Amino acid sequence: MTHLRQRMIEDMGIRNLADNTQSAYLQQILSYAEHFHCSPEKLGPEAVRTYQLYLTNTRRLSPSSISVATGALRFLYKITLKRDWAVNEIPIPKRPFKLPVILSREEVMHFLGSIDSLKHRTILMTAYAAGLRVSEAIHLKVTDIDSQRMTLRVDQGKGRKDRYVMLSPRLLEVLRAYWKALRPALWLFPGDLIGQPITRNAVELACQKAHRASGIAKPITPHSLRHAFATHLLESGTDIRTIQLLLGHRSLATTSRYLKVATTTVCATASPFDCLPQVTGPAVTSVSPAYF
Missing domain, CATH: 1.10.443.10 (Intergrase catalytic core)
Structure with missing residues (x-):
């Protein structure tokens, strides 16, 4: 285990992050390091931006998945490595708002x-x-x-x-x-x-x-x-x-x-359409066909 990985585990433990969160963050940083074949300590904001573009355009991950990777990168650079640029240079993608499908x-x-x-x-x-x-x-x-x-x-x-x-x-x-x-x-x-x-x-x-x-x-x-x-x-x-x-x-x-x-x-709220008087269209006059 590298010194950086050990320190990140300790930092997450100090902050009492959930076990699932810790596992997810470690996996995300491992993928990030393997992508560049380099220790994250030697990478900066431009590498982070390149990696986010890779996740978005090449792997086409959902905003939710990219947010997990972003959270891991922010934790690594802000908390463990204490880089001043971490918050401003690592944007979190906006997630689309979706309503759940409800069973009756x-x-x-x-x-x-x-x-x-x-x-x-x-x-x-x-x-x-x-x-x-x-x-x-x-x-x-x-x-x-x-x-x-x-x-x-x-x-x-x-x-x-x-x-x-x-x-x-x-x-x-x-x-x-x-x-x-x-x-x-x-x-x-x-x-x-x-x-x-x-x-x-x-x-x-x-x-x-x-x-x-x-x-x-x-x-x-x-x-x-x-x-x-x-x-x-x-x-x-x-x-x-x-x-x-x-x-x-x-x-x-x-x-x-x-x-x-x-x-x-x-559904219990009445539509304003229901308050209108009965709507009737123009009278339709029947026209006899000319040739049949």
């Missing part, structure tokens, strides 16, 4: 009914019922279920934050039936490796299989269930601040995007 309640029910595995069906039911990220659902422990307070504890969710979410009576029944069938000890959803939880990839593969079996045309990922949870709560009258707390969003602006897809907000 009927589609959620049909999708969940298409999952043949008890464990996979239960974990995806839990993701919908509590609005969990897939990373949060797979790391649930048996002891995180509090049937007295009717809560689920999310231990170190995104941003290394703990939070409590709702445990619905119906989900509690599902989890009790699941526990009686499989008897998990530590992890609520254990994986194939002893002592390890189910992997994110296993859940995503199960989701893809159920999506094909359901025949639903809309795209479906485990995160789609979290989107559906938030939107269905909003449509049922739950205030946006409560939804923010349940989802664990840092900013209310992130939660507010669901206002744009909730049918009670979008």
Whole structure:
């Protein structure tokens, strides 16, 4: 391990960056160094610009992917190498704003009914019922279920934050039936490796299989269930601040995007066209054909 890599790992550890973020940043800097066949210490702002153009024009990566690489480069040059030019000379690409595709309640029910595995069906039911990220659902422990307070504890969710979410009576029944069938000890959803939880990839593969079996045309990922949870709560009258707390969003602006897809907000508003008197076109006079 090079001295620069070791120091960057230490700097990320000091700032308590998430494990996934640390892995992603290290991989991005490795790709950057291999592209130039040179240590990043010897490269400057012009090399960074050239690399960003390469990612944009040659590899044609999405703005989200380029933003990850940019974040890694900014951290390396600003924090680890302490280069003054790092912030001004490394621009972050603007991401396009896209609304999530929302499943209806009927589609959620049909999708969940298409999952043949008890464990996979239960974990995806839990993701919908509590609005969990897939990373949060797979790391649930048996002891995180509090049937007295009717809560689920999310231990170190995104941003290394703990939070409590709702445990619905119906989900509690599902989890009790699941526990009686499989008897998990530590992890609520254990994986194939002893002592390890189910992997994110296993859940995503199960989701893809159920999506094909359901025949639903809309795209479906485990995160789609979290989107559906938030939107269905909003449509049922739950205030946006409560939804923010349940989802664990840092900013209310992130939660507010669901206002744009909730049918009670979008579709319940009367169009001004409906307030106009009945519109009729000019009278059409029938003309007899001249030659037939």
